[in-house]
Amino acid sequence: MRHDALRGAAALLLWGALAPVAAADTPPALAQLEQAVAAAPDSPRPSSDYRMAVIKAGEYDRAIAFFERLVAAHPKSANAWLNYGYAYVDKIPAAGAISRVILANHSLEKFTKSIELQRAWLALYTRGNSYLYWPPIFGKGALAVADLEEALALVKREPKRRPVHARVYVALGDAYWRTEQPEKARAVWREGTALFPNTPQLQARLARDGEELSTYIYDQLDSNERVDTSLAPLWAEP
Amino acid sequence: MGRALTTAGRRSAVALLAVALAGAAPAPPPIRFEEIGEAAGARLPHHLRQFAGPHADVLEIFTAGGSAVAVADYDGDGDEDLFVTDSDAGRPNRLLRNEWVPSGALRFTEVAAAGGVAGGNDRLSIVADALWFEADGDGRPDLLVARFGTPLLYRNLGGGRFADVTAGSGLETEFGNTIAAIAFDADGDGRLDVLFGHYFKPVNLIELPTPQVLPNNLDEAVNGGGVSLWRNSTEPGTGRPRFVEVSEKAGLAAHTGWTLDVGHADLDDDGDQDLYLAGDYGTDRLYWNRGDGTFEDATKEAIGFDTKKGMNVDVGDYDRDGRLDIYVTNITDDYMRECNMLWHNEGRGSDGRVRFTDVAKETGTCNSLWGWAAKFADFDNDGWEDLFATDGLRSAGPEEYIPLVLELILRPNVDFTDVRLWPAIGDRSWSGFQKKKLFRNLGGGTFKEVAAEAGVDNDRDGRGLGVTDLDDDGLLDFYQTNAGQPALLYRNTSTSPGRWLGLKLAGTGPNPDAIGARVTVRAGSTIWVREVNGGNGYAGQSTTRVHVGLGAVEKVDSVEVRWPGGRVERFAAPLGRYTTVREGEGSAPR
Numbered sequence: 001m002r003h004d005a006l007r008g009a010a011a012l013l014l015w016g017a018l019a020p021v022a023a024a025d026t027p028p029a030l031a032q033l034e035q036a037v038a039a040a041p042d043s044p045r046p047s048s049d050y051r052m053a054v055i056k057a058g059e060y061d062r063a064i065a066f067f068e069r070l071v072a073a074h075p076k077s078a079n080a081w082l083n084y085g086y087a088y089v090d091k092i093p094a095a096g097a098i099s100r101v102i103l104a105n106h107s108l109e110k111f112t113k114s115i116e117l118q119r120a121w122l123a124l125y126t127r128g129n130s131y132l133y134w135p136p137i138f139g140k141g142a143l144a145v146a147d148l149e150e151a152l153a154l155v156k157r158e159p160k161r162r163p164v165h166a167r168v169y170v171a172l173g174d175a176y177w178r179t180e181q182p183e184k185a186r187a188v189w190r191e192g193t194a195l196f197p198n199t200p201q202l203q204a205r206l207a208r209d210g211e212e213l214s215t216y217i218y219d220q221l222d223s224n225e226r227v228d229t230s231l232a233p234l235w236a237e238p
Numbered sequence: 239m240g241r242a243l244t245t246a247g248r249r250s251a252v253a254l255l256a257v258a259l260a261g262a263a264p265a266p267p268p269i270r271f272e273e274i275g276e277a278a279g280a281r282l283p284h285h286l287r288q289f290a291g292p293h294a295d296v297l298e299i300f301t302a303g304g305s306a307v308a309v310a311d312y313d314g315d316g317d318e319d320l321f322v323t324d325s326d327a328g329r330p331n332r333l334l335r336n337e338w339v340p341s342g343a344l345r346f347t348e349v350a351a352a353g354g355v356a357g358g359n360d361r362l363s364i365v366a367d368a369l370w371f372e373a374d375g376d377g378r379p380d381l382l383v384a385r386f387g388t389p390l391l392y393r394n395l396g397g398g399r400f401a402d403v404t405a406g407s408g409l410e411t412e413f414g415n416t417i418a419a420i421a422f423d424a425d426g427d428g429r430l431d432v433l434f435g436h437y438f439k440p441v442n443l444i445e446l447p448t449p450q451v452l453p454n455n456l457d458e459a460v461n462g463g464g465v466s467l468w469r470n471s472t473e474p475g476t477g478r479p480r481f482v483e484v485s486e487k488a489g490l491a492a493h494t495g496w497t498l499d500v501g502h503a504d505l506d507d508d509g510d511q512d513l514y515l516a517g518d519y520g521t522d523r524l525y526w527n528r529g530d531g532t533f534e535d536a537t538k539e540a541i542g543f544d545t546k547k548g549m550n551v552d553v554g555d556y557d558r559d560g561r562l563d564i565y566v567t568n569i570t571d572d573y574m575r576e577c578n579m580l581w582h583n584e585g586r587g588s589d590g591r592v593r594f595t596d597v598a599k600e601t602g603t604c605n606s607l608w609g610w611a612a613k614f615a616d617f618d619n620d621g622w623e624d625l626f627a628t629d630g631l632r633s634a635g636p637e638e639y640i641p642l643v644l645e646l647i648l649r650p651n652v653d654f655t656d657v658r659l660w661p662a663i664g665d666r667s668w669s670g671f672q673k674k675k676l677f678r679n680l681g682g683g684t685f686k687e688v689a690a691e692a693g694v695d696n697d698r699d700g701r702g703l704g705v706t707d708l709d710d711d712g713l714l715d716f717y718q719t720n721a722g723q724p725a726l727l728y729r730n731t732s733t734s735p736g737r738w739l740g741l742k743l744a745g746t747g748p749n750p751d752a753i754g755a756r757v758t759v760r761a762g763s764t765i766w767v768r769e770v771n772g773g774n775g776y777a778g779q780s781t782t783r784v785h786v787g788l789g790a791v792e793k794v795d796s797v798e799v800r801w802p803g804g805r806v807e808r809f810a811a812p813l814g815r816y817t818t819v820r821e822g823e824g825s826a827p828r
Contacts (some may be wrong), residue, residue, distance in 0.1 A: 017585070091522070094457060095545065096456070096457025096520075096545025096546070097457065097545070097546070097547075097574045097575070098456035098457050098574075098647060099456075099457045099545070101644065101647055102647060102648065102792050105648050123407065135572040135573040135574065135642060137572060137573060137638060137641060138641060138644060150304070222575060223575065224575060224577070
């Protein structure tokens with residue numbers, strides 16, 4: 001009951017804050033969104049909306065500092081840790097090549113904390129997908145496969161199938177491909193396509209092979225491009 | 239930003255259309271090169287400076303850039319010669335005299351010691367770059383050798399002999415870790431001034447006063463050597479070159495980046511020479527010349543602040559819109575995807591300011607791996623300037639160094655400046671064995687990478703490039719220097735090139751090579767623009783002769799020269815050969 005009340009208060013704070021953000025990316029608007037997140041640290045929606053506003057405002061360091069304070073206040077909140085990690089990911093396209101490595105490593109640490117608190121498919125998918133951005137020379141391919149296989153097992157137990165789950169099939173296939181398991185990659189993409197037939201990312205992979213497919217995947221995993229870390233698909237209706 | 243995106247989007251559409259059209263058109267005849275270094279007596283080895291002490295190999299790799307070539311007809315015999323640097327202690331630099339004239343054989347004779355220009359790699363100095371330029375205005379190109387140390391200035395006495403005139407020139411006071419040098423007339427007084435690009439801050443790397451000499455940040459470093467500008471104050475006829483440092487007055491002293499290359503051109507077409515500085519570990523800089531030798535930092539509005547690893551500056555008009563564009567190499571590899579920058583000159587906006595848009599991705603010139611020198615040149619004379627790009631840092635054993643670097647990078651609160659913290663590299667490779675890239679300009683804003691079919695996809699650890707026509711056949715050849723490896727000489731053997739014209743500009747006064755002159759060639763609605771530069775491009779000075787590929791054009795309508803002093807003249811220039819055009823002997827433009 002108390003939890004629901006908090007969520008309601010957070011929603012009010014959130015909707016009050018979104019309008020000013022849309023009008024002008026002002027710090028007061030972000031401050032209101034931060035209040036909403038702080039009021040409901042376990043709720044993905046305020047955290048996600050806050051980060052989207054931060055991206056728009058380019059206030060990446062502010063968000064990182066905010067989530068640092070949030071996890072200090074709520075060290076058992078898996079959602080807070082997850083979004084703390086996303087805050088680092090959100091900054092990556094705005095950073096130089098070397099700084100990106102440092103940011104990516106920080107994000108992995110936060111995702112790991114989230115997973116330690118709760119082995120949720122979203123956190124496992126997120127960390128597994130993050131590993132894919134690391135060049136093969138750093139040997140994170142097997143880690144990606146492990147996380148994404150577990151994420152897929154959890155997704156299959158979800159009570160409701162959502163389009164966002166297709167991302168796990170895409171990423172696990174990519175992980176297999178990157179670890180030189182092409183048959184498993186194709187199998188998981190085909191499995192995903194059977195469940196989510198209108199997923200262009202799956203179709204694009206199945207339409208390619210060999211060097212062309214490697215190049216395509218390489219291009220998809222480009223840290224120059226912003227990774228979509230919005231959690232809105234979690235509550236979007238199919 | 240919105241405007242830039244719109245422009246880029248439009249360009250992408252044009253590029254796609256061009257690709258589609260190219261698909262329908264017959265394939266252009268191939269560009270071909272033959273590597274003749276050994277046969278021509280030009281396959282010179284380069285040796286990296288060997289350091290002593292526990293951090294020797296870290297310092298070695300941070301200084302592994304000084305393999306350079308500089309092109310000029312130093313002996314005035316009509317063909318172009320090569321000065322090639324070495325870097326290890328006691329190793330001589332080499333002066334390769336081209337025997338093409340009068341023998342007709344493309345062979346070189348090494349004459350550095352006889353000429354008195356072999357020195358420079360002493361115990362406390364490392365040769366890193368070289369530049370031919372007219373220091374004293376006597377019509378014979380003099381030689382500047384840039385070092386991690388103080389530079390050396392050799393006065394060309396004629397007859398293949400040189401005199402070391404560093405002492406008393408003013409340059410002897412310029413201690414710096416200099417990796418680049420260009421000569422251009424910064425202040426419009428007719429004399430060629432010198433801009434040095436410095437990598438490290440000015441500490442002696444061989445007798446390290448402190449271990450904290452490396453970049454303080456690997457994306458936004460501000461503890462490098464910056465640049466220094468030296469005004470040429472030589473009195474004509476004295477034979478005694480004199481230079482005075484004017485960096486502060488010129489507005490360049492505040493820059494403290496890790497400069498790897500510097501380039502000049504009239505980027506805003508206002509008649510004076512502007513500057514582009516390529517910075518490793520951080521922001522490149524663009525400066526407008528105010529016309530009096532002082533410069534305005536226009537980086538923010540003209541190109542924006544990047545965080546890449548700028549390695550090279552070359553200037554050309556790749557899309558023939560009459561405006562000069564800039565090509566900068568960065569680092570692109572499996573572990574770091576910076577992409578090069580091809581800065582398209584957008585011309586003056588409604589506010590009267592010139593801006594650039596990076597079109598490397600759209601044009602297909604993004605990836606030249608761990609980039610070093612890259613040069614515009616129309617290698618097939620089809621009328622479009624191509625790009626050849628060197629690459630490769632360190633080719634050694636099968637193990638890679640980069641995982642060790644990663645460990646360092648991820649260490650909390652690590653002090654990157656401290657050489658003691660960088661892991662030993664041993665026999666590891668670091669972005670090694672990389673294939674060179676030849677981006678063939680297909681016109682319409684697209685390039686195609688053709689290095690393998692052209693025979694230039696060597697995997698040496700490339701550094702500098704000197705592009706010139708060594709045998710006067712109208713096809714541009716090039717000399718590629720490599721770090722710790724022998725250099726390569728590529729003779730252009732393309733069999734179906736287009737037409738061309740060549741010019742040797744002869745200016746009056748103390749700038750006889752007409753550095754900074756702009757040549758505009760017109761045929762119907764087609765326009766080709768070239769500028770004579772004083773050493774643009776990393777570790778390599780190309781010819782000061784102007785070469786213009788014309789494709790199928792049988793006749794040009796005009797050849798116009800805007801001389802450095804501003805005089806504009808027209809000249810007749812027959813196709814298919816080099817023509818010397820002298821300032822004051824042309825006709826007035828119509």
